[in-house]
Amino acid sequence: MILKICTLFPLGIALRNSLKKGYNFQTFKSDLSAGFIVSLVALPLAMALSIAVGLPPQHGLYTAIVAGIIVPLLGGSIPQVTGPTAAFVVIVAPIVTTYGLRGLLIATILAGILLIIFGMVKLGRYINYIPYPVTTGFTSAIAVVIATLALNDFLGLGINQLQGNYVDKVLLIINAIPSFHWQETLIGMVSLIIMLTSKWFIPKIPGPIVGISMGAILAYLLAQNGFDIATIGNRFSYFLSNGEIRYGIPPFSPTFHFFGLDHSKLFALPTFQEIRHLIIPALVIATLGALESLLSAVVADGLTGSKHHPNAELMAVGIGNILSGLALGIPATGAIARTATNIHHGVKTPLASSFHAVMLLGYVMLFAPIMSYIPMASLAALLLVVAYHMSHYKQFVRTIKIAPLSDTIVLLTCFSLTVFTDMVIGITAGVILSCFLFIQHIARLTQSQISHGAINHHPHSKHFNLPNDVMIYHINGSIFFGTIEKAFDRTGFIQDHISTLIIDMQNVPFIDMSGLVAMKTMILDFQRKDRKIILCGHSHIIGKILQKLPYHIQKIIYAVETLDQAVILLKQK
Structure with a gap:
């Protein structure tokens, strides 16, 4: 009976396997060092991604903290780092716009439940069957959308909300360009250049930290000279328990709320109508989360020579998303860039990933007032860097040049529909078209x-x-x-x-x-x-x-x- 339960719920398998080899002070030191570097990468990224989906920055931090602690302890990949990722921006932003924070929390929790089911029925090995042109097409499309959204703050255009479809957003940006703020653009450009080049001068400190720090210093100097600079502190606010309003990021740890037990309207029990509207977005979040987590785990296996347990990872990510939703977080999944950083800085056990999340919690509680000085243009510059690395433009162009015509058609179809409609339609159409083309190919062989x-x-x-x-x-x-x-x-x-x-x-x-x-x-x-x-x-x-x-x-x-x-x-x- 116990064996059956362990087979059905293979949680914590990566941590157990790594601890079997022994854990000493040297291992702890390596994990702590790797966790610290990853935390420096994750800190600005979590805030930037939260802002990109239309929420205050603390929601991304809560996600990185809660999911970042839980998933490594329960998952199936030793070096995997879990948190908010850029891939979710395209699907999460419309949910926030249409259903608000409550709708996103419900969708995140539903996605977590679906991910647990995926793991229980052992769907882990089948997620990787999604064709390469589909994954390349939608990730490149997401990069284009993220870069477009980032231009608003990068150029200081002052557009309150980029609503409508992609063409509408582009037209809004084009019409607002004549009123751009050169100060914001200067901060964004300086931050962007430093992020891209600091590895040659200060290789031990992550580029985003250096770029954002320099951007904050420049923003402070400009503000001292009378220029109005958009920062986290003057863009976002929060309320204390006594009703007093404060600006910036709340210096508190994430708090768990439970639907039906919390008396706030935000956590009232979801209605059948809400679940019916949000189940499809939740399914997309779950599918994308599974795909990204397992892709990251495969990359990690290649870098370390280890072997991940896909179903354990899916279930752990599911639990992480449920807890993230209960803590006012956004969807979380395995993050390839942060996982690679973890590996390159000597991770030994999954505890390194949990350490990074604990450090993020410390940053929030100790340095929240300082984070309020981070300029929005610097975070927009970080999103542009993320979009650049996510675009896979070389693979995109190479696929068009050398791949069979059928793969090129799938790639361009998935890319176009994801950009101009939404990711659900793009991925669905890409997979269906791939299936039809595959059937046609097989039919020729019969x-x-x-x-x-x-x-x-x-x-x-x-x-x-x-x-x-x-x-x-x-x-x-x-x-x-x-x-x-x-x-x-x-x-x-x-x-x-x-x-x-x-x-x-x-x-x-x-x-x-x-x-x-x-x-x-x-x-x-x-x-x-x-x-x-x-x-x-x-x-x-x-x-x-x-x-x-x-x-x-x-x-x-x-x-x-x-x-x-x-x-x-x-x-x-």
Whole structure:
């Protein structure tokens, strides 16, 4: 019983496996050092992504703290770092715009439940079956959307809300460009340049920290000279328990709230109508979270030589999202860049990832007033850097240049629909189109041909000559709904004088229900004229066909495994 439970809920497997090797002060020191560097990368990124989806920065920090502590302890990947990622911006921002923070919290918790179910039913290994052109298409599209959204604060355009579809957003930005603030643009440019180049001068400190710090200093100097600079402190505010308003980021640890137990309207029990509207966005969040987490874990495996447990990781990310939603956080998943940083700085166990989240909690409680001075233009510059790295523009261009036309069509379709409609439509259309193109490709491989009389050149029965009233119907390739037409396109050539038909399926590896029904129809049509039928092929394929036939037909059909056996059987009869 305990073994079954452990198999169904393989939580904490990465932590257990790493601790089996022993844990000493040197290991702790390595984990602490890696966690510290990752925390410096995660701090500005969590705030920037929260702002990008339309929420105050503390919601991204709460996500990085809660999910960042829990998921590594329960997950299946040793170096994996979990937190908010740029991939969610495109799907989360419309939820916030339409349903507000409450809708996002409900969708995040529902997504967490779905991720746990994904792990329980062992869907981990199937997530990676999403085609490469689809993943490249939608990630590149997300990068374009994020970069577009970041231009508002980067240029200091002062647009309150970028609403509407992508074209509407672009038009709003273009119309607002004449009123841009050069001070904001200067801060953004300085921050951007430093983020991209600091690794050559200060390699031990993450570029975002250096860039944002320099941007904050420049913003302070400009403010001292009378310029109005947008910062976290003058953009966002919060209320104390006594109703007093404060500006910036609240210096408090995340607090858990429970639907139905908390008396606030925000955490009233969700209605059926809310769940019905949010279940599809939740499914997209869960699918994207699973894909990104497992992709990050695969990258981590390649960098470390370790092996992750996909289903444990999915369940842990699910639990992390549920707790993140209860703590006013946004969706979380495995973060490739932060995971790579963790590895490059000597992570030994999953505790390093949890340490980074604990340090983030310390930053919030100790340095929240200082974070209020971070300029919005610097965070926008960070989003541009994220979009650049996320765009995979080299792979995008390379796919168009060298990939088959079908892959290029899928790539451009997924990219265009994700940018101009939304990610749900883009990914769905990309996957469906990939499936249709794959079916078309497989259908080309399925062929049929007929032979009768002398078959000396047939490789399976080159020593035999068939009587003139015997015909062989060869089928090569899988028989399923997409190949039925090609598999049976030569049945009209079966001549009237043929008394025995050998159906050769030695090269049929698979047959689905549609194929079975089509085969049954062919056999019954031929048998009505009192002709003999010999089925030739793999026993499991022949068995499926016979099961579909009436019992009295089964008794008069011969079944063999090779064409040689069929010809010998024919001569014996």
